[in-house]
Amino acid sequence: MDTVFALATAQGRAGVSVVRLSGPDAFTIALSLIGSLPPVREAATRILRDADGEILDRALVLCFAAPRSFTGEDVVEFHLHGSVSIVQAMLSSLGKQDGARLAEPGEFTRRALENGKLDLSQVEGLADLIDAETEAQRKQALRVFSGDFGARVEGWRSRLIRCAALIEATIDFADEEVPEDVSGEVLDLLSAVQDELTQEIAGTFVAERIRSGFEVAIVGPPNVGKSTLLNRLAGREAAITSEIAGTTRDVIEVSMDLKGLPVTFLDTAGLRESADEIESIGITRGLDRAAAADLRVFLSRPDEKLLINPGPTDITLRPKSDLEEDVVGGISGKTGYGVSTLVNRVHGILQKRASGIGLATRERHRVAMQTASDILGQARLVIKQGPASYDIAAEELRSAIRALETVVGRIDVESLLDEIFSSFCLGK
Ligand SMILES: Nc1nc2c(ncn2[C@@H]2O[C@H](COP(=O)(O)OP(=O)(O)OP(=O)(O)O)[C@@H](O)[C@H]2O)c(=O)[nH]1
Ligand SMILES: [K+]
Numbered sequence: 300m301d302t303v304f305a306l307a308t309a310q311g312r313a314g315v316s317v318v319r320l321s322g323p324d325a326f327t328i329a330l331s332l333i334g335s336l337p338p339v340r341e342a343a344t345r346i347l348r349d350a351d352g353e354i355l356d357r358a359l360v361l362c363f364a365a366p367r368s369f370t371g372e373d374v375v376e377f378h379l380h381g382s383v384s385i386v387q388a389m390l391s392s393l394g395k396q397d398g399a400r401l402a403e404p405g406e407f408t409r410r411a412l413e414n415g416k417l418d419l420s421q422v423e424g425l426a427d428l429i430d431a432e433t434e435a436q437r438k439q440a441l442r443v444f445s446g447d448f449g450a451r452v453e454g455w456r457s458r459l460i461r462c463a464a465l466i467e468a469t470i471d472f473a474d475e476e477v478p479e480d481v482s483g484e485v486l487d488l489l490s491a492v493q494d495e496l497t498q499e500i501a502g503t504f505v506a507e508r509i510r511s512g513f514e515v516a517i518v519g520p521p522n523v524g525k526s527t528l529l530n531r532l533a534g535r536e537a538a539i540t541s542e543i544a545g546t547t548r549d550v551i552e553v554s555m556d557l558k559g560l561p562v563t564f565l566d567t568a569g570l571r572e573s574a575d576e577i578e579s580i581g582i583t584r585g586l587d588r589a590a591a592a593d594l595r596v597f598l599s600r601p602d603e604k605l606l607i608n609p610g611p612t613d614i615t616l617r618p619k620s621d622l623e624e625d626v627v628g629g630i631s632g633k634t635g636y637g638v639s640t641l642v643n644r645v646h647g648i649l650q651k652r653a654s655g656i657g658l659a660t661r662e663r664h665r666v667a668m669q670t671a672s673d674i675l676g677q678a679r680l681v682i683k684q685g686p687a688s689y690d691i692a693a694e695e696l697r698s699a700i701r702a703l704e705t706v707v708g709r710i711d712v713e714s715l716l717d718e719i720f721s722s723f724c725l726g727k
């Protein structure tokens with residue numbers, strides 16, 4: 300196993316830059332640079348010298364002995380003064396050491412996974428944590444990274460293993476004496492696991508939204524001020540506005556951090572029957588996106604007929620309320636009237652949905668859980684047919700267990716690994 304190194308902090312000038320070294324030769328290599336190693340897990344300053352004895356920097360050095368480190372290997376962290384030239388000199392000096400090479404993107408995390416320091420869902424949580432931009436994304440990524448989801452999967456897995464063991468014990472006995480009837484206990488366990496899977500699957504939808512953002516579509520007839528409202532929300536001229544009806548054609552997206560929630564507002568083409576071919580295409584696109592969005596804000600008068608109807612949680616506001624005497628329930632993108640109320644309402648609705656969140660964040664988690672749940676449904680039917688079909692049931696339980704194991708990376712994950720680690724940057 301090579302010893303690998305990389306800059307663990309961002310590129311460029313900084314107060315401090317951390318270079319991390321991990322692998323079997325980490326301590327030997329560090330020793331040749333700093334003369335003497337500080338005790339493990341104790342920070343100490345050391346003079347760093349390259350092979351020619353030239354001083355590179357005075358650095359804070361931290362050693363972690365295997366297996367109690369991020370990667371599970373011997374690790375040394377060098378906290379350098381954050382200058383581009385010091386980091387460059389340090390990396391090139393490490394590169395000249397026997398058995399040391401620059402780490403590939405995600406290699407530290409990959410080693411942590413291989414050494415059992417993290418499970419696969421935690422690796423995904425870590426990737427999300429590094430990418431987190433909003434409060435909700437950070438909290439969610441931390442829950443996954445802390446291993447809560449892995450622990451839940453482990454709970455399902457161990458109950459299924461118990462079911463499989465009970466069923467298999469009955470098969471072995473079948474020829475001799477009358478086996479004890481295990482079907483009651485097994486069926487109870489299976490339906491409990493299946494219920495929990497169903498609940499968690501429902502939560503993945505929300506979790507996915509927290510990860511990639513909620514969509515809120517602004518819809519209404521032409522010229523009511525949809526694009527003007529979008530620009531007001533964005534705080535910039537994201538969309539073209541004009542007094543000409545039918546200005547907006549393509550869907551314009553603006554993503555923002557809405558009080559901690561990731562939200563993308565969509566401005567859409569004004570809804571009307573149009574003879575203009577391009578405008579009609581725009582209207583169709585807008586309708587599709589609006590229908591798929593998490594929430595719709597209608598700028599329209601009550602009872603106005605549109606090509607799409609508001610759902611029960613959608614918001615309807617009277618447009619251009621600055622031109623009216625009675626402004627209650629209205630909005631004006633032009634003056635900003637009602638905009639903060641709208642933001643609060645949107646936030647309130649989405650926050651409520653976000654509270655139904657599950658621990659699983661990825662489509663592949665959902666697919667694995669759905670597969671397991673479907674197989675368990677089958678297995679329950681088979682078990683109800685009696686001991687004669689228990690060998691089929693046992694096989695089905697084993698496939699359900701395998702499906703769940705892919706979530707935490709116990710089996711069959713090589714192809715997944717490359718996909719997941721390709722999103723990591725160098726030094727992670
Ligand atoms: N008085 C008033 N005028 C507005 C308001 N919002 C927009 N306008 C004006 O109304 C016209 C249409 O505004 P847009 O934002 O382009 O309307 P739109 O709904 O996006 O129009 P389409 O994209 O063509 O469907 C422009 O001249 C805006 O300046 C408002 O709240 N009050
Ligand atoms: K317009």
Ligand SMILES: [Mg+2]
Pocket residue numbers: 525526527538539540546547566567568569
């Ligand atoms: Mg517009």
